[in-house]
Structures are given as C-alpha cells and as structure tokens.
Amino acid sequence: MANTFKVVTKSSVATSSGSPTTIYTVPNATTSIVLALLIANKHTSSIKVSVVISSDTTNSGASQNADVNAIKDVHLDDGTSLELLSGQKYVLQATDAIKVYADNANLDVTLSFMEITT
Secondary structure (H helix, E strand, O other), rough: OOEEEEEEEEEOOEEEOOOOEEEEEEEOOEEEEEEEEEEOOOOOOOOEEEEEEOOOOOOOOOEOOOEEEEEEEEEEEOOOEEEEOOOOEEEEEEEEEEEEOOOOOOOEEEEEEEEEOO
C-alpha cells in the first residue's frame, strides 16, 4: 500500500451547474483523503461559487451515495480566497470526484490530498 501526497490546480471553472469543472477524480484501486481545498477569486467583483462531492459508490450495508454540495452559492468577494475542508478529512473512494462551478469562471482552485493505493 502506497501513500502519496498530491496537489491539483485549476485556473478557471465552469459557469454551469449542469457541467461543473471536475477538479479531481479518484483512480481505480485508490482511496483518497482530501486535506484542503482553496478557492481564489481573481475577478474584479464578487463571485458565487459551489463545490460538489460527486459519488456513486456504495458502502457495505448502506445505500448508494449521491452527489452532495460541500458549499452552495457562497459569495466570494473580489481578490479574496476561501479555504474549505481544512482541518477536516474527507474520504473519497474510487470514481468519486470533487467538482466546482461558479457564476464567473475567473477562479483558481487548489486541492491537496493523499492517495492510498492498493
């Protein structure tokens, strides 16, 4: 079993909730622990941002997971950033994903996580 710390960055995100930008998808035979998610507004005015945890996995004895909002329509003032999931741990299983969309694409997104491969 290998534990590997990683970072993924995206500059600009989708502006439609129907097709959000996928920041990261967990590979097969892997479990990922999300450590932090940083979103920075590069626009000259406030942006409304949403983060979705997309999951279709099923745990033993539980029903199938669904897509859920980590945050929904949160206003991020111009020139500011928001750190989500810091100090908390989110476990993602193979094929789970972190997705982002906003009402303006002018965002930077940084995701830090650890992959545990079998």
